[in-house]
Amino acid sequence: MNRDQAATTEILPTDTPALFDAAVARAAALLRAGELVALPTETVYGLAANALDGAAVSRIFAAKGRPEQNPIIVHVDGLAMARRCVREWPALADKLSAAFWPGPLTLVLPRSERIPAVVTAGGETVGVRWPLHPLIRAVIRACGFPLAAPSANLSSRISPTSAEHVRRGLGGKIRLIVDGGQSLVGIESTVLDLTVTPPRILRPGMIHAESLLAVSGALQTEVAATEGPLRSPGLLTKHYSPKARLTVWPWRDETELNARLAASGLPLASIRIIAHTRIPAGLEADRVSVIPRDAEAFARAIYAELHRCDEQGVALIVVEALPPEPEWAAIADRLRRASR
Numbered sequence: 001m002n003r004d005q006a007a008t009t010e011i012l013p014t015d016t017p018a019l020f021d022a023a024v025a026r027a028a029a030l031l032r033a034g035e036l037v038a039l040p041t042e043t044v045y046g047l048a049a050n051a052l053d054g055a056a057v058s059r060i061f062a063a064k065g066r067p068e069q070n071p072i073i074v075h076v077d078g079l080a081m082a083r084r085c086v087r088e089w090p091a092l093a094d095k096l097s098a099a100f101w102p103g104p105l106t107l108v109l110p111r112s113e114r115i116p117a118v119v120t121a122g123g124e125t126v127g128v129r130w131p132l133h134p135l136i137r138a139v140i141r142a143c144g145f146p147l148a149a150p151s152a153n154l155s156s157r158i159s160p161t162s163a164e165h166v167r168r169g170l171g172g173k174i175r176l177i178v179d180g181g182q183s184l185v186g187i188e189s190t191v192l193d194l195t196v197t198p199p200r201i202l203r204p205g206m207i208h209a210e211s212l213l214a215v216s217g218a219l220q221t222e223v224a225a226t227e228g229p230l231r232s233p234g235l236l237t238k239h240y241s242p243k244a245r246l247t248v249w250p251w252r253d254e255t256e257l258n259a260r261l262a263a264s265g266l267p268l269a270s271i272r273i274i275a276h277t278r279i280p281a282g283l284e285a286d287r288v289s290v291i292p293r294d295a296e297a298f299a300r301a302i303y304a305e306l307h308r309c310d311e312q313g314v315a316l317i318v319v320e321a322l323p324p325e326p327e328w329a330a331i332a333d334r335l336r337r338a339s340r
């Protein structure tokens with residue numbers, strides 16, 4: 001990226017009502033003109049385009065270097081807009097949307113003809129989500145059309161949870177980033193396929209299987225990406241990766257951890273530990289990050305930690321093994337993918 005290009009990416013704050021309104025107006029004007037805008041959502045930042053404008057959506061693939069067979073989620077504000085994106089709206093979609101929308105759940109449904117093929121990667125289904133973050137909701141209302149938005153990172157890299165993460169990855173490639181603060185959920189939405197019975201989780205998220213099951217009554221849990229045809233390209237293993245090698249280890253105590261670190265053969269200075277329970281005390285403070293043993297707090301913080309490791313040129317990231325409870329499943333999934 002050269003200086004001139006970097007200068008073309010505007011970053012707008014939203015800290016006061018007036019700034020918020022100005023950012024919404026600017027974002028909506030660019031989106032109406034077919035441009036890309038990075039917007040905050042409660043999960044991760046999204047790179048948005050008018051979902052009804054195939055040419056605008058094509059620019060998303062170019063900016064991210066996204067494989068063209070990977071469909072993009074359509075973001076709506078309200079049930080009426082969601083229903084206009086799909087051909088069928090099953091009773092279960094009513095129940096799930098009542099329970100979890102607006103929020104971090106994407107429903108995959110038969111695509112309406114209004115949605116251009118580039119959004120769905122040529123497929124007959126579309127992923128629809130009503131996000132919770134007030135900024136993207138206001139932008140969708142101002143536009144009057146739904147927004148196609150993948151995570152606002154270069155393809156196969158870690159999703160951004162702050163405007164600064166977006167700028168580092170896409171600065172110079174897009175006109176505007178709206179800064180809506182740190183993403184509250186911190187990992188990507190749960191993707192649930194409602195075109196099969198029972199519905200199938202294509203990508204786990206912080207709305208976990210148990211919560212969905214309570215509403216849907218039955219559920220197929222995630223299938224391995226290697227089995228059968230590609231149900232969702234998001235299940236591709238090379239996804240969500242930091243530049244460093246990442247590994248998840250259990251350790252009983254610091255002696256065991258130190259022995260494993262020594263066995264890695266890497267200089268300690270190139271390793272970062274991310275711990276939540278058995279926190280090593282003997283290592284230098286800047287080698288160890290502590291995130292509370294609380295799934296929501298951990299999800300909110302983990303991508304920022306991984307981004308920081310990338311910036312600092314860390315060679316190996318060692319994450320303390322996660323608790324087995326269902327609320328940790330999506331975080332474990334992302335770490336598994338990041339460790340490949």
Ligand code: TXA
Pocket residue numbers: 041043044045046047070071072073104106108120123125126127129131149150151152187188189190191202203231232233234235
């Ligand atoms: O939380 C999120 O979902 C964020 C924010 C911006 O909303 N978006 C996001 O988008 O993570 P992306 O493109 O990075 O991931 C979308 C995932 C991909 O794994 C994609 O393959 C899957 O959803 N997906 C989208 N549409 C689909 C469809 N019609 N059928 C199956 N999978 C779909």
Ligand code: MG
Pocket residue numbers: 150151159
């Ligand atoms: Mg993504």
